[in-house]
Amino acid sequence: MTQESLILNGKKVANDLKHCLKHKITQISEKAGKKPKLAVILVGDNNASKVYIAHKEKAAQELGISSITHCLPADTDQKDLNNLIKTLNEDETINGILLQLPLPANLSPDIAILQINPLKDVDGLHPFNLGLIMTGKPNLIPCTPFGIMRLLQAYNFNPKGLKTTVIGRSRLVGKPIAELLTNASATVTIMHSKSRLNDLIDTVKQSDLVIAAIGQPNFVKAEWIKDGAILIDVGINRLDDGKLVGDIDFENCLKEGKAKAITPVPGGVGPLTVAHLMLNTVKAFEIQCFGYSSIEL
Numbered sequence: 001m002t003q004e005s006l007i008l009n010g011k012k013v014a015n016d017l018k019h020c021l022k023h024k025i026t027q028i029s030e031k032a033g034k035k036p037k038l039a040v041i042l043v044g045d046n047n048a049s050k051v052y053i054a055h056k057e058k059a060a061q062e063l064g065i066s067s068i069t070h071c072l073p074a075d076t077d078q079k080d081l082n083n084l085i086k087t088l089n090e091d092e093t094i095n096g097i098l099l100q101l102p103l104p105a106n107l108s109p110d111i112a113i114l115q116i117n118p119l120k121d122v123d124g125l126h127p128f129n130l131g132l133i134m135t136g137k138p139n140l141i142p143c144t145p146f147g148i149m150r151l152l153q154a155y156n157f158n159p160k161g162l163k164t165t166v167i168g169r170s171r172l173v174g175k176p177i178a179e180l181l182t183n184a185s186a187t188v189t190i191m192h193s194k195s196r197l198n199d200l201i202d203t204v205k206q207s208d209l210v211i212a213a214i215g216q217p218n219f220v221k222a223e224w225i226k227d228g229a230i231l232i233d234v235g236i237n238r239l240d241d242g243k244l245v246g247d248i249d250f251e252n253c254l255k256e257g258k259a260k261a262i263t264p265v266p267g268g269v270g271p272l273t274v275a276h277l278m279l280n281t282v283k284a285f286e287i288q289c290f291g292y293s294s295i296e297l
Ligand SMILES: NC(=O)c1ccc[n+]([C@@H]2O[C@H](COP(=O)([O-])OP(=O)(O)OC[C@H]3O[C@@H](n4cnc5c(N)ncnc54)[C@H](OP(=O)(O)O)[C@@H]3O)[C@@H](O)[C@H]2O)c1
Pocket: 144, 167, 168, 169, 170, 171, 172, 173, 174, 191, 192, 193, 194, 195, 213, 214, 215, 216, 219, 234, 235, 236, 237, 269, 270, 271, 273
């Protein structure tokens, strides 16, 4: 069967969400008598991290969220990083703490994330927040998986019963999206770098929904795709010619036209990640001010 694949417009879904959030933030800020405030921690000089932080600061500013970025030198030790997090935990004017990853090699992200007050953990990466996903009652959800769930919802793709392959098992994307989809009654298989390639291909060939989050350009081939599958590409890879591509071979998948829907890179999952960081910040703010959140998931 050849058909036209629908290109999922993550940018539009993110903009719609930000529009709603802006309205909500005005209301909540009026009620609280103050604005939500996000603290971002950047350690070292990673250029990609600086670009991501600039996007986050811009989105915060557009929505009426104050933000402050703490830039620490690359040779910061664990104790100093932990102390900064502790100070931000205790600072009542700060509602969300975002530790920009990756950290320089001498620092442990696990130890640092553990220091963050789970109620201010707007990246949703503290074991407490990840654990809540396991219970089926999440609070602050990691931003990229959260964005993927919203994208599916926005296009009326119900994961219930869908045979699903998640490629990648990181704490940031693969594991939480697999868990969220399981909670939404999808039948999920997780694949990773130690999976046998033949097993991976066989599983993808049978999947109604494929989430690729590995960081390998054009890894998922058009000929692996089942008729009518939904393809969500999380990967961001820069080729030698400067072009950005995902983990799924977008161009050939479009040409083959077997997929029902596919996300582009850029303009797919990426904008949703930033929008959900804003959502988590507002949610954390509301909970800290009033003990509950009116934000529906
Ligand atoms: N769009 C966004 O907003 C957004 C947000 C976050 C990340 N990303 C992008 O998404 C990609 C993944 O990010 P991440 O943080 O999850 O990366 P990560 O922590 O490096 O994890 C990559 C995962 O992919 C698996 N993997 C690597 N090569 C593989 C292969 N050939 N076959 C099967 N599995 C393979 C790894 O397996 P092992 O566990 O066995 O090593 C690992 O589980 C990156 O391109 C990143 O830039 C995008």
